[in-house]
Amino acid sequence: MEEPGKLSLKRVELSLTKFNEVAIPHHLDLLRQHKTNIIKYGESGDTRRLRAEQTHARRVAGQLRALLAEMDALRAQVRQEDRARFDAMTQRTRDLTLRAIVDYLGVIERSCRGLVGAGREGARRESSPVTIRRMEAEAAEAEAGSARSTESVGVVAHAPAQLQLHHDEQEAALREREAVLRGWGELQAEVRALHDAWRHVHEAARLQREQVQAADGAVETAALEVTAARRHLSVAQRMSVGLASVGCAALGAAVGGPVGLLAGAKAGAAAALLGAAVGLFA
Secondary structure, three states, rough: OOOOOOHHHHHHHHHHHHHHHHHHHHHHHHHHHHHHHHHHHHHHHOOOHHHHHHHHHHHHHHHHHHHHHHHHHHHOOHHHHHHHHHHHHHHHHHHHHHHHHHHOOOOOOHHHHHHHHHHHHHHHHHHHHHHHHHHHHHHHHHHHOOOOOOOOOOOOOOOHHHHHHHHHHHHHHHHHHHHHHHHHHHHHHHHHHHHHHHHHHHHHHHHHHHHHHHHHHHHHHHHHHHHHHHHHHHHHHHHHHHHHHHHHHHHHHHHHHHHHHHHHHHHHEEEEEEEHHHHHHH
């Protein structure tokens, strides 16, 4: 029976092929490229380019999420009997998308741990007694050097200026680290939204598969029940024919004595053969 407003799989096959072979693989490839660059710039400490790659990856993840939503909308337009085949055709695409999601979440987690650990280690070093004494010694040396400055040099070193410069460098490094962490948080949120879209599509396919399996099981059960019913019917028919044969013989004996008994037995035998034939083809 045709579903009003629904399309056959053949009608949407071209659009589905574009999803499976062009659009989604292209965006997955972009995600892989951005991941490679993110790792490279993270290892080299190039935070400016790292932040740019985080932004690019977040945008691609959002586009991929929109593609999954479009594919789910296309599935809703397909006839119920064709959806199992539709899901089978998108299985590989969904598997590759999930692999990319898990891969990105792993990279994000490792990078965030590394940044947090590096920040704690840097703060510990800067606040350690040895570091403080070293800075105080450098300040004292700079102050003494300023007293020995000559006119040929024309430069007077000031300890407060050096300390301020060191403080500014620390502040800049801290801001860069915070920006990178914020970028990881934004990217993680987008990747998790992508996973939610994937899960929605995957759940629809899983429910469809379970419905098909349940229908197949019901058909198989019905076939077994029909076979058993035929077998029981055949046995019942054979038993009824046998009873008819005995009854015919007894009736013949009562009516015509030995001759009637023989005639009744022949009639019963004929009925038995007929019953056997019916039971065979039942």
